[in-house]
Amino acid sequence: MRDVAVIGVGVTRFGEVWNKSFRDIGIEAGMKAIEDANLSGSEVDGLFIGNMSAGRFINQQNIASLVADYSGMASNNIPATRIEAGGASGAVAFREAVMAVASGMHNTVLVGGAEKMTDLDDLSINSILDSTADAEWEAGMGITFAGLHAMIARRMIHDGTATREEIASFAVNSHYHGAFNPNAQFRKEITLDTVLKSGDVASPLGMFDCAPISDGAASLVLCPLEEARKHTDSFVKVSAVEQASDSLALFQRKDITSYGATSAAAKKAFSKAKIEAKDIDVAEVHDVYSVSGIMALQDLGFFKRGEAGKAVLDGQCRLGGSCVTVNTSGGLKARGHPIGATGVAQIAEISEQLRGSAGKRQVSGARYGLAQSTGGTGSVATVSILEAI
Amino acid sequence: MRDVAVIGVGVTRFGEVWNKSFRDIGIEAGMKAIEDANLSGSEVDGLFIGNMSAGRFINQQNIASLVADYSGMASNNIPATRIEAGGASGAVAFREAVMAVASGMHNTVLVGGAEKMTDLDDLSINSILDSTADAEWEAGMGITFAGLHAMIARRMIHDGTATREEIASFAVNSHYHGAFNPNAQFRKEITLDTVLKSGDVASPLGMFDCAPISDGAASLVLCPLEEARKHTDSFVKVSAVEQASDSLALFQRKDITSYGATSAAAKKAFSKAKIEAKDIDVAEVHDVYSVSGIMALQDLGFFKRGEAGKAVLDGQCRLGGSCVTVNTSGGLKARGHPIGATGVAQIAEISEQLRGSAGKRQVSGARYGLAQSTGGTGSVATVSILEAI
Numbered sequence: 001m002r003d004v005a006v007i008g009v010g011v012t013r014f015g016e017v018w019n020k021s022f023r024d025i026g027i028e029a030g031m032k033a034i035e036d037a038n039l040s041g042s043e044v045d046g047l048f049i050g051n052m053s054a055g056r057f058i059n060q061q062n063i064a065s066l067v068a069d070y071s072g073m074a075s076n077n078i079p080a081t082r083i084e085a086g087g088a089s090g091a092v093a094f095r096e097a098v099m100a101v102a103s104g105m106h107n108t109v110l111v112g113g114a115e116k117m118t119d120l121d122d123l124s125i126n127s128i129l130d131s132t133a134d135a136e137w138e139a140g141m142g143i144t145f146a147g148l149h150a151m152i153a154r155r156m157i158h159d160g161t162a163t164r165e166e167i168a169s170f171a172v173n174s175h176y177h178g179a180f181n182p183n184a185q186f187r188k189e190i191t192l193d194t195v196l197k198s199g200d201v202a203s204p205l206g207m208f209d210c211a212p213i214s215d216g217a218a219s220l221v222l223c224p225l226e227e228a229r230k231h232t233d234s235f236v237k238v239s240a241v242e243q244a245s246d247s248l249a250l251f252q253r254k255d256i257t258s259y260g261a262t263s264a265a266a267k268k269a270f271s272k273a274k275i276e277a278k279d280i281d282v283a284e285v286h287d288v289y290s291v292s293g294i295m296a297l298q299d300l301g302f303f304k305r306g307e308a309g310k311a312v313l314d315g316q317c318r319l320g321g322s323c324v325t326v327n328t329s330g331g332l333k334a335r336g337h338p339i340g341a342t343g344v345a346q347i348a349e350i351s352e353q354l355r356g357s358a359g360k361r362q363v364s365g366a367r368y369g370l371a372q373s374t375g376g377t378g379s380v381a382t383v384s385i386l387e388a389i
Numbered sequence: 390m391r392d393v394a395v396i397g398v399g400v401t402r403f404g405e406v407w408n409k410s411f412r413d414i415g416i417e418a419g420m421k422a423i424e425d426a427n428l429s430g431s432e433v434d435g436l437f438i439g440n441m442s443a444g445r446f447i448n449q450q451n452i453a454s455l456v457a458d459y460s461g462m463a464s465n466n467i468p469a470t471r472i473e474a475g476g477a478s479g480a481v482a483f484r485e486a487v488m489a490v491a492s493g494m495h496n497t498v499l500v501g502g503a504e505k506m507t508d509l510d511d512l513s514i515n516s517i518l519d520s521t522a523d524a525e526w527e528a529g530m531g532i533t534f535a536g537l538h539a540m541i542a543r544r545m546i547h548d549g550t551a552t553r554e555e556i557a558s559f560a561v562n563s564h565y566h567g568a569f570n571p572n573a574q575f576r577k578e579i580t581l582d583t584v585l586k587s588g589d590v591a592s593p594l595g596m597f598d599c600a601p602i603s604d605g606a607a608s609l610v611l612c613p614l615e616e617a618r619k620h621t622d623s624f625v626k627v628s629a630v631e632q633a634s635d636s637l638a639l640f641q642r643k644d645i646t647s648y649g650a651t652s653a654a655a656k657k658a659f660s661k662a663k664i665e666a667k668d669i670d671v672a673e674v675h676d677v678y679s680v681s682g683i684m685a686l687q688d689l690g691f692f693k694r695g696e697a698g699k700a701v702l703d704g705q706c707r708l709g710g711s712c713v714t715v716n717t718s719g720g721l722k723a724r725g726h727p728i729g730a731t732g733v734a735q736i737a738e739i740s741e742q743l744r745g746s747a748g749k750r751q752v753s754g755a756r757y758g759l760a761q762s763t764g765g766t767g768s769v770a771t772v773s774i775l776e777a778i
Contacts, residue, residue, distance in 0.1 A: 001493040021525075047634075053444055055473075060524035061442060061517070062475035065768035068634035069641075077633035077653035080769065081481055082473045084444075086451035092470055096485060103492035104390040128450070135449035136410075243468035245436075245457040252458075264466035379454035380469065 004101045005228035006386065007235040008037025008221035009348035014336030015185040017215040022058050022116040023070045029217035029341075030071055030112055037221040038231050039108065041073055044221070046106035047080035050093030050113035051340035056128050058116055067112055079106075084340075086132035086375025087288055088243075089113065091343025091382040094220065095241045101222050113344030114217035125213055132376045134249035146210060148250050148377045149289040150202035156257045157204065162294055164204055166309025168195035170293035171208050171333050173312050177319065178330025180360040185214055185336030192313075195290070209290040214336035218345035228389075236354040239273035239368075240385040242266075250377045259378030262299035266372070266383045270301070273368075273385040277301035280324050280385075281366040282353045284346035286374045287331045296372050297326065300383065319363065328353060328361040346371035347384060354388040393490045394617035395775065396624040397426025397610035398737035403725030404574040406604040411447050411505040412459045418606035418730075419460055419501055426610040427620050428497065430462055433610070435495035436469035439482030439502035440729035445517050447505055456501055468495075473729075475521035475764025476677055477632075478502065480732025480771040483609065484630045490611050502733030503606035514602055521765045523638035535599060537639050537766045538678040539591035545646045546593065551683055553593055555698025557584035559682035560597050560722050562701050566708065567719025569749040574603055574725030581702075584679070598679040603725035607734035617778075625743045628757075629661035629774040639766045648767030651688035655761070658772040659690070662757075666690035669713050669774075670755040671742045673735035675763045676720045685761050686715065689772065708752065717742060717750040735760035736773060743777040 010032025012025050020028075026049075034041055047068055055061045064080035073080070083093040090113030100106040117125060130139040133148060156162040172192055178184040190208060198206035228235040244264035250256055270276055277300060285300070287293030297308035297317070302324050311317060317326040329335045329349040332342060350369035352358040367388045374381045399421025401414045409417075415438075423430055438453045449455060453469035462469070472482040479502030489495040506514060519528040522537060545551040561581055567573040579597060587595035617624040633653035639645055659665055666689060674689070676682030686697035686706070691713050700706060706715040718724045718738040721731060739758035741747040756777045763770045 053450060055442055055444055055517070055520055058524060059516075059520050059528070061473065062521040062637070062765045062768060064474060065634050065765055066523070066637050069637040069768065074634040074636050074768070077635065077650055079632035080634045081485065081632070084450065084471045084473055085453060096470065096488075099485075099488050099492045099494050102494060103488045105488050105491060127448075128444070131444055131448050132451040134455070135447065139448070243470070244466035245454050245463045245469045246466065247463050248451070248455045248458040261466055376451045376454055379451060379458065379463070 001102045002104065003225035004098045004222055004238045005225040005235045006220050006238060006347065006351045007223055007228050007232050008033040009351050010036055010219040011183050011345050011348050012217045013183045014214050014216035014338055016118045022054065022114060025215060025217040026067050026112060026114045027070055029219035030110055033110065033219035033221050039221060041071060042076060044073065044108050044110045045078065046100055046109040047073065047078055048093045048097040048109060048111045049082045050090030050344055051082055052084055052086060052089045052115060053128050057120060085380045087286065087339055088343055088373040088375035088380045088382050089340045091373035092243060094344060094347055095243055095382060097222050098238055098241050101224060108223045111220040111222065111344055112217065113341040115338035115340040116215045117213045117338060118215050137249050144202065146202040146205060149291055150205045152256050153204050153291040156291065159257060161257060161306040162309035165192060166313045167291050167294055168192055168209060169313040170287055170290040171195050173317055174287055174327045174331035174333040177328045177361060178334025181330045181335055184330040184334050185212055186334045205289055211288045211332035211337035214338040216336055216338035216341045218341045218348050220344060220347055234355045235389060236351050237387045237389055239387045240269040242268040242272065243382045246379050248376060248379045257295065259295060259299050259374060259381055261378050261381035262296060262372060262374065265381050266300045269383040269385050275368060280368050280370045282325045282328060282350065282363045283370040284327055284329060284349050285372045287327060287333050288337060300372060325363045328358060328363060343373040346373065350386050354386055390491045391493065392614035393487045393611055393627045394614040394624045395609050395627060395736065395740045396612055396617050396620050397422040398740050399425055399608040400572050400734050400737050401606045402572045403603045403605035403727055405507045411443065411503060414604060414606040415456050415501060415503045416459055418608040419499055422499065422608035422610050428610060430460060431465060433462065433497050433499045434467065435489055435498040436462065436467055437482045437486040437498060437500045438471045439479030439733055440471055441473055441475060441478045441504060442517050446509060474769045476675065476728055477732055477762040477764035477769050477771050478729045480762035481632060483733060483736050484632055484771060486611050487627055487630050490613060497612045500609040500611065500733055501606065502730040504727035504729040505604045506602045506727060507604050526638050533591065535591040535594060538680055539594045541645050542593050542680040545680065548646065550646060550695040551698035554581060555702045556680050556683055557581055557598060558702035559676055559679040560584050562706055563676055563716045563720035563722040566717045566750060567723025570719045570724055573719040573723050574601055575723045594678055600677045600721035600726035603727040605725055605727035605730045607730045607737050609733060609736055623744045624778060625740050626776045626778055628776045629658040631657040631661065632771045635768050637765060637768045646684065648684060648688050648763060648770055650767050650770035651685060651761060651763065654770050654772040655689045658774050662774040664757055669757050669759045671714045671717060671739065671752045672759040673716055673718060673738050674761045676716060676722050677726060689761060714752045717747060717752060732762040735762065739775050743775055
């Protein structure tokens with residue numbers, strides 16, 4: 001199995017992008033990554049696209065063919081494959097692309113993630129989000145995606161493993177970093193009070209506990225590690241990319257305040273990369289709700305149960321803090337969450353950090369970075385570890 | 390890169406299956422394949438699921454997690470990945486699974502394909518099918534998927550490369566074989582007259598030129614070739630699995646009576662397997678419309694342009710005929726076309742043929758088999774070559 005490198009990254013501005021189509025943003029991200037890798041499009045021999053629901057958001061299935069076509073690569077008959085795994089769609093597409101290069105079946109591949117969500121009404125959008133939970137036994141019974149996460153938060157508060165303030169502080173942390181990210185949907189700091197006083201979405205979670213609805217795209221170029229230097233001096237090594245599953249419905253778990261899929265993927269990833277959680281300098285975690293971010297930090301092994309919230313509230317996960325720096329991109333909350341793009345954008349952020357090209361968001365001397373994505377309420381999770389070269 | 394073997398196959402009865410859910414048929418096919426491979430579920434370390442549109446057909450995204458959960462494999466946190474590529478979804482899932490084993494990132498994987506289509510009304514179903522074409526420039530303008538294929542048929546007839554009778558004869562060929570397949574949706578022969586006199590769907594194509602709307606699932610177990618004999622004496626080698634793309638919209642092609650993606654994938658596959666079209670004994674091709682079957686036989690190199698229709702009408706592609714035997718399963722037309730399942734069921738049929746376990750459909754002494762799938766109007770195509778051991 002060959003080692004794999006990330007040699008190019010490209011991310012569009014995330015937000016409510018009403019003046020550009022799915023095609024426009026997908027191509028914009030792809031071109032950026034190809035240019036960043038000093039390649040021409042004709043050197044790319046495979047496309048892997050993470051997308052959750054273009055079939056419902058823009059009535060277009062077969063989206064990998066669309067990307068191949070509009071990027072001009074279909075004229076070379078390039079293989080193009082779309083992956084869907086709910087909120088982890090982009091992250092799983094990254095894993096498939098790593099596998100493609102590692103296997104030798106592909107050499108230089110482009111990973112794209114994109115979602116155009118804001119062209120529908122709120123009710124339709126929420127129905128699509130709910131369909132990543134169990135359609136028959138959760139969504140079909142009326143519970144929303146936000147409602148499921150609210151139950152997790154309530155349980156944590158009931159168990160005494162996090163306070164309402166600690167949970168809310170995760171959004172403050174993400175916004176603090178988002179203010180430095182020119183591509184973030186929300187580029188401003190918020191206070192704890194803003195989160196606590198925001199209108200209820202599903203109590204105790206308010207508006208500012210929830211990642212927004214977003215349009216956006218992100219892209220990466222991968223090649224065998226041993227060939228990376230032919231293209232660029234600015235690349236990172238993929239040390240591990242692991243994936244795990246759990247029950248689709250939340251009620252089937254013994255414990256809803258921890259995601260078994262994240263723990264399982266993390267355990268394998270650390271073993272594969274031969275490092276421990278304490279070695280990670282910078283991490284991007286899937287804070288689709290503030291409570292998801294707190295859980296992730298514990299499931300990944302950065303903190304023991306009941307301690308992540310305290311650390312985040314205390315500012316230890318911010319730039320310059322005493323622990324791992326978390327969500328320098330602004331996370332899903334402030335950078336935005338165009339679903340298929342998210343997992344790819346996380347890898348792009350970690351790559352920039354390890355290359356030392358993250359500008360005002362730079363974690364100084366970052367050597368190891370980690371990205372964690374989930375789909376549904378943790379029914380799928382991925383954990384990737386990247387290493388500076 | 391490791392060689393890969395198919396060591397187990399499982400296919401459900403295809404048809405209008407109103408008494409079983411998506412979950413039921415998916416698990417049924419998976420269990421059959423695992424039993425056929427003499428494994429227990431706990432030996433499987435990865436799931437790859439081909440599915441086109443559960444998000445719209447049954448309101449369930451994140452379908453790979455659902456399969457992991459309901460198969461009991463989520464309790465081992467098994468990685469589970471869903472692939473979508475329109476009509477080629479199952480075939481591309483097979484390719485990803487081959488890559489996973491070839492790379493060494495997985496060892497024993499289950500490939501599943503499933504679709505539950507008949508629970509919606511006809512208008513909704515057709516809107517979903519149309520969304521594999523170009524949503525903005527084809528479907529959005531009002532042309533249907535059948536209409537696009539009708540234009541291909543008209544052009545062939547205009548060019549003199551196929552007659553209406555020759556095109557119709559592909560459906561007769563598929564039904565001839567379907568009569569021998571206990572899992573086929575339609576298990577009866579039809580005459581040329583039946584096709585020619587069937588009600589217009591999109592002229593010149595009538596009802597009997599079109600694959601039906603179906604429910605069904607299919608499954609395969611793959612492992613490294615060198616480990617296959619540990620599990621079973623009845624396995625086949627995957628000699629090539631290639632994939633290619635073309636423009637999303639039909640009007641952007643120079644020639645609409647040939648699929649460049651099929652030709653490109655076939656060329657690579659024959660080169661990889663180090664054989665030629667004339668070496669293939671048995672083939673499954675993507676006859677979503679009769680005209681697609683005729684095109685496939687030419688694009689794969691079995692016949693020169695203008696000659697496939699004559700051969701099929703003459704019965705040369707039937708069991709016992711003088712050319713390659715085509716669609717012994719009954720093809721999409723008679724076996725049925727539950728979209729995500731189709732590409733997986735094709736590999737299952739070819740595997741059975743090469744193992745010599747195809748019963749009344751057996752092509753005697755079959756050594757090399759080929760499967761071809763397409764998505765959209767040929768915007769994605771896969772060609773796989775399998776070899777008897």
